[in-house]
Amino acid sequence: MTKLHVLKVFVGEDGRGGNPLGVFLDAGAWDAEKRQRIATELGFSETVFVQDADRAEVRIHTPAVELPLAGHPLVGTSWLLRREGLDVPVLRPAAGEVPTWVDGDDTWISARPEWAPEFDMRQLPSPADVDAHPGAGPDEHLHVWSWEDESAGAVRVRVFPTRMGIAEDEATGAAAIRFGALVQRPVTIHQGVASRIVVQPGDDGTVAIGGQVEYVESREHFDA
Incomplete structure (x- = not known):
């Protein structure tokens, strides 16, 4: 068995809202087919599979496809890795390096729109x-x-x-x-x-x- 972490990302000012996110922190041995099957079974809008936590290398799947970049999965994963005690200045999804930081209560990422x-x-x-x-x-x-x-x-x-x-x-x-x-x-x-x-x-x-x-x-x- 593997632990699945469930978060809510982009929670509203009143504590409502937030997009559910599933994150596996130890999925380095899982291939794309297995990741997609699990993401489909879970049914979250996105699920993150961390392939290397120290380097913040991640893969992101919707129930239907793998994405090179997605916003709420990266914000949520950045927050979770910090919660686990890891310093995370950069995330590494398939698209490329994505800087990340914390400002007050908000976790941030920055990426190219394309x-x-x-x-x-x-x-x-x-x-x-x-x-x-x-x-x-x-x-x-x-x-x-x-x-x-x-x-x-x-x-x-x-x-x-x-x-x-x-x-x-x-x-x-x-x-x-x-x-x-x-x-x-x-x-x-x-x-x-x-x-x-x-x-x-x-x-x-x-x-x-x-x-x-x-x-x-x-x-x-x-x-x-």
């Missing part, structure tokens, strides 16, 4: 229109958004990455990275039920995203 999956980003007239959106078809990466308060940089978002095997994502860091590159200004995203993602575009073309993480539980997982 490393993230592309999304069909559609601005809607109001947050109410975002809330009322019916969702996406079976093979889309749909991101709908509206300003809650444009002057304050507050944004209402929902994301429907059905192509990844996810009907709706509670908090999507990769989409937040793409969105930061689109609007080129600091914003705070309120996504899903109650999740919060802080976004800060950099001068070098990267985009940083941050948020709060909570530990939910650990489970013994039969990995045969």
Whole structure:
């Protein structure tokens, strides 16, 4: 058996929301086929498989595909590795090196937008229109958004990455990275039920995203 750590990432200001994440800290011997099977069985929007904890080498799977980069898995894994006593200045997913740090209660990563999956980003007239959106078809990466308060940089978002095997994502860091590159200004995203993602575009073309993480539980997982 192997221990599965379950977290919530991008928890909202009121303690609600947060995207569930599964993390295996000792999965270096597992091949891609096994990782995908386990991620599909677990059903989290993403599951992280740490291949080398000291070097923070990780692989990320949705229920349907492996991703070279994803936001909430990297933020959550950075937080968890620090909780386990490891100094983590850089994460190493398949896409490349991703700097990570802590500022107050928020854990941050910074990455190049082109490393993230592309999304069909559609601005809607109001947050109410975002809330009322019916969702996406079976093979889309749909991101709908509206300003809650444009002057304050507050944004209402929902994301429907059905192509990844996810009907709706509670908090999507990769989409937040793409969105930061689109609007080129600091914003705070309120996504899903109650999740919060802080976004800060950099001068070098990267985009940083941050948020709060909570530990939910650990489970013994039969990995045969």
